[in-house]
Amino acid sequence: MSRYTITVTGKGRSDPDAIIGYDPPLRTLFLQAFPHEVTDDPALWLGTRDREYETVDALRAAALARGFDFMPLPAALAAKLIEDKAAAAGWAPRDGRLAEFLKRLNLSD
Template identity: 75%
Template sequence: MSRYTVTSSDSRFDPDAVIGYDPPLRTFFLQAFPDESGDDLALWLGTNDREYETLAALLRHLQSK
């Protein structure tokens, strides 16, 4: 699994956010913004098999929000 720290100039910057690729699931993923109520993440994309087969697919999903 590859994991890279996300950098941004956005005001909602999360210094612990990561983006990467999960070979067993064959998907790109993004994890960010700890949930204030506990240890869960407020944003965790790419948890299903082949959910985002390309980085472009993941970015398109993020831009549509």
């Protein structure tokens, strides 16, 4: 499971210690933000079901629907999330269309 720290904003507050990542067993991107006041769970937790969010855009749309945002992600982090998903799926992240995308971001080897 990959985990990267980002800032999530919304509803008049900000969480600079929010987590975005990829969960291989669930095959989904996830987002966790804002410590819950009573439990150990995050108050905002997206990506808890199988293949729930297969793209960053889908994850962002779900966050926006709940009044939160985390964009823009740095290009290097967006690429890393794609690579994490590719590695978990067992395909080379630097081949084909993904390689072209990374070249446009100037992140390829």
